[in-house]
Amino acid sequence: MRTLSLLKGLPVYVKSTGEKIGTVFDLCLAEQGRVEGLILRKGALIKKSFLIPFEEVSSFGADGVMIEETTILQPLQETYQFFEGKERLVGKPLVSSTGESLGILADVYFQEELGTIVGYECSDGFFADITEGKRVVKTDEPPTIGKDAIIVNIQP
Structure with a gap:
């Protein structure tokens, strides 16, 4: 079991290259209370956010999250629910x-x-x-x- 607060801010690495592609920013939740995926924030000055589908995460470590390749990154959609984002659940x-x-x-x-x-x-x-x-x-x-x-x- 893991909490979002422990996951937030962890680096995300590509397993095959060792490249750090960004950090975990939030959770994306499905209506059924399931974790749809992780929200990845990447970029230095201009930050872009992407969805890492939950089933595409190779492993959750204490110091980072591993994925197989960057092709699994998906653009965010307006219909997603976020734990701490615009339509936030935290604080409700x-x-x-x-x-x-x-x-x-x-x-x-x-x-x-x-x-x-x-x-x-x-x-x-x-x-x-x-x-x-x-x-x-x-x-x-x-x-x-x-x-x-x-x-x-x-x-x-």
């Missing part, structure tokens, strides 16, 4: 299917092998995070991502 209220407020979404946990989101890290505010820590909500069902909130079925 997380609510259980029974109507209980779980906090504000701060991070997601996903399985690297499958690309599925298995947990959500919630914040109850700065002081609560310091005294109690952030809460992790585990789920095995896709969330309902709405305009104002994210609805999840929580595991008992």
